[in-house]
Amino acid sequence: MKLGVVGKGGVGKTTVSALLARAFAARGRRVLAIDTDSNPNLGVSLGLDQQRTDTVPVLPRSLIVGSGGSGNSGGTATAADVVRDYGVATPSGVTLMSAIKVTDAGAGCTCAGHASVRSLLGEVMAEQAAVTLVDMEAGLEHLSRSGGTLAYADVLLVVMEPSRKSVITAARTQALAAELGIPLVFGVGNKARQDDEEFFSALCGEFDVPLLGVLPYDDTVSAADRAGVALGGVPRAVDALVDALEARSAVAS
Ligand SMILES: Nc1ncnc2c1ncn2[C@@H]1O[C@H](COP(=O)(O)OP(=O)(O)OP(=O)(O)O)[C@@H](O)[C@H]1O
Numbered sequence: 001m002k003l004g005v006v007g008k009g010g011v012g013k014t015t016v017s018a019l020l021a022r023a024f025a026a027r028g029r030r031v032l033a034i035d036t037d038s039n040p041n042l043g044v045s046l047g048l049d050q051q052r053t054d055t056v057p058v059l060p061r062s063l064i065v066g067s068g069g070s071g072n073s074g075g076t077a078t079a080a081d082v083v084r085d086y087g088v089a090t091p092s093g094v095t096l097m098s099a100i101k102v103t104d105a106g107a108g109c110t111c112a113g114h115a116s117v118r119s120l121l122g123e124v125m126a127e128q129a130a131v132t133l134v135d136m137e138a139g140l141e142h143l144s145r146s147g148g149t150l151a152y153a154d155v156l157l158v159v160m161e162p163s164r165k166s167v168i169t170a171a172r173t174q175a176l177a178a179e180l181g182i183p184l185v186f187g188v189g190n191k192a193r194q195d196d197e198e199f200f201s202a203l204c205g206e207f208d209v210p211l212l213g214v215l216p217y218d219d220t221v222s223a224a225d226r227a228g229v230a231l232g233g234v235p236r237a238v239d240a241l242v243d244a245l246e247a248r249s250a251v252a253s
């Protein structure tokens with residue numbers, strides 16, 4: 001399964017990515033989590049300390065994986081080469097890869113890094129990981145640039161806060177994903193308090209966004225974030241989300 005996690009800024013993409021990756025790993029799956037944020041911090045949520053997160057090697061910008069690499073300055077790396085050379089084991093059991101990082105002012109756009117991720121997702125990854133999960137930077141540009149970073153994803157999860165704007169973003173994302181031919185797109189409600197679950201159901205109904213599940217606002221999530229550590233365990237609601245994901249992707253395939 002190749003999963004892209006997208007959504008508006010600050011809705012919880014990195015938190016949800018890390019929790020899903022950890023929940024899959026806890027079920028014994030080999031999980032590769034790819035951080036495509038130009039300001040990467042998925043490593044902390046997977047149990048690395050900040051210093052180790054900051055030294056995770058970043059994919060070279062010219063790298064194109066598979067046949068698309070022939071004659072390209074990036075050469076012809078295979079998916080196995082890339083996972084071996086750039087994958088970092090984390091205490092959560094999830095292998096982390098950092099695809100894009102902006103370290104110098106004026107270093108140019110990150111399109112080449114997105115093309116690397118696109119080419120990697122285009123490869124058969126079954127021997128490297130049962131689940132490949134991509135934590136995206138906020139916004140919709142990754143669905144439009146150079147053929148779409150996530151063009152070869154099987155499932156797109158659009159994380160939403162309990163706000164009308166984030167549900168509308170999910171609806172727009174769904175339309176772009178359909179153009180790219182991504183077979184499954186689901187909304188995931190996050191930071192839900194009181195009657196927010198009903199809010200998500202109603203708005204997703206109104207905008208035709210299939211709602212996979214809703215995660216509650218959780219003080220331990222924000223406390224872990226403030227302390228710069230991973231959550232102690234995976235909340236039960238995340239397990240329910242993985243169950244729903246497995247059931248609905250099995251029905252579709
Ligand atoms: N379920 C939750 N309960 C409480 N706080 C949460 C929850 N999910 C995320 N947060 C908090 O919301 C903030 C943003 O979360 P996160 O970094 O995961 O969002 P993001 O969508 O990846 O942000 P960005 O757009 O910057 O990449 C963090 O402080 C995080 O701890």
Ligand SMILES: [Mg+2]
Binds near residue numbers: 014037135136
């Ligand atoms: Mg993030």
